[in-house]
Amino acid sequence: MRTTLLAAAVALGLAGPAPAQGVDTQIRDVIGGQIEALRADDFAKAFTFASPQIQGLFGTAERFGDMVRQGYPMVWRPSDIRFGGLTERGGASYQSVLITDQAGEVHLLEYEMVMTSDGWEINGVRFLRPGAFGA
Template identity: 55%
Template sequence: MLIRTIAACALVLAMPAAADQDAKPAIAAAIDSQIEAFLADDLDAAFGYASQSIREIFGSPERFGEMVREGYPMVWRPAEWQFLELRDINGNLYQKVLITDHAGRLHILEYAMRPTDQGWRIRGVQILRPPEAGA
């Protein structure tokens, strides 16, 4: 009986991690699509990957694009990007992304993600400390 209880607890604890990994491709696709939209100067498409709350704050694709251009230039025009770990914090998913800008500088950003009926949407982006040199 004790072994079954322990096995059941282990299964329950493992479930969120499995769900996170199931979401990872769709989350990466949403972030990829938004970055590609910025690169193509398609502000309407980029704005569409923002959560409803972000769209309400900025009101228009143009205002949203201006904020990204000025506040997140590495996202506006990255040289390359790659996905790092996906974290679950109290049921909220956060995707870390390593971005290299055109000057070769590395930036780590953390995207807060929200599931919607239309797919995953970005509800915020935080710039984290840059990686150590030589790391």
């Protein structure tokens, strides 16, 4: 299920050019907004940051919340979040995020972001190998 959280993405090593200035702030705001909603156990709000594809995959905010709690506890209850590089590949933008969990373990994640009629939305999250942060 880890490769399915918010959907699978492509390897970070295939990174293309950086996106236009200002997009990085918008994308970070979306990711940060979802994480804040998760911290507050507001799974209905967190679900609104997901793309239509992800919403269709999970169907309800409750099922989405269950998946996050079980498969991505570091996103549900992070102790620290740091944003790395933002790249574009294949029509999507990819934001690397370094998350430290409550036990102090560090996790490197990559968020696949897509532009929809509602703005930037999260279309996938996957775990990355160590050393890929900020690429």
